[in-house]
Amino acid sequence: MTIGPVALPAWLRLWLAPSVITPSREQPAATALDADHACLRRIAAGDPDALQPLFDRWKLPLLNFFYRALGSRADAEDLALQTFHRVYRAAARYRPETKFSAWLFTIARRELLHELRRRRRKPVEPVPPEDLATLATDASPDERRRAAELEEHLLAALQQLPERQRSALLLTAAGELSPAEIATALGVSAGNLHVILHRARQTMRTLFSSHR
């Protein structure tokens, strides 16, 4: 959908669609909006191809988040695609005041919670060690075996964390979001996030060391 750029008075355009039309008063530096915002505006204006750059940029962070949260690559791929679908459908409702990454992972976490409610607990299904970025491409068979063991133990330990602790830890470790964005995505305050992370790390160290 394209909205006539100049047919309406400026005040009316601002009131109608600040997220679709670039308002010059509220966002003086339209060119400073990052690429994610620009893609969302194009999607909201009816351009589905604008989802591709977002997919390319965020597919691996999303896949990693879901894979480690669920312990299954197949489920992670399902949820990642569902998340992109939701992003497409919700693009018109995106408010530029929120960072895109926080908004994206808010949607992702909602998908995760929905999935966790829907399904029964399943045993983890670690990917082959060759699929992990942790393993050097020229790793020896012994290193591969060791990496596979560690991955399995890590996934098993993660499954024992409460969902909020697990998500906080995964989003922090991924390094894609700032603490403030993670707090937004999880719906907690910055101080609360600190406490959640502290508990998650303590539990993980205990669980992980007991596995080794």
Place this chain on the structure above:
Amino acid sequence: MNDSSPTPPDDPEAFLRNGLRDTTPEFERRWTALKRQLRTEPAPRPAPLRRWWWAMLVPPGLAATWLLLSPLAPGTRSAAPAADLAAFTDLLTLDAELRAALPLADREAVDDLLVIPAEPADQS
């Protein structure tokens, strides 16, 4: 794990920092299919329509508020008129009782009773 391994073995978070190396061909194939599907879907509902939808709810909302707050509202019209009605009924009753005694009073007394000065005389 030997020293060439990029993963410190005693730090789980270091492990978490590195996830999947890449996507699978199956995932990319499904993404292509999803993109194709999105092209056939209606465009996401833009913000203006959503705003107009809420704007349409404003007049009924105002009407409901007015009904609740107006003097005709059921909650507000019961207390004060009920008190007024009781006082008025008492007045009518008193008038009926006094009217029966009217012929017993002499003319001057009646005039004195009916014509009451606005400023009562000083009794002191």
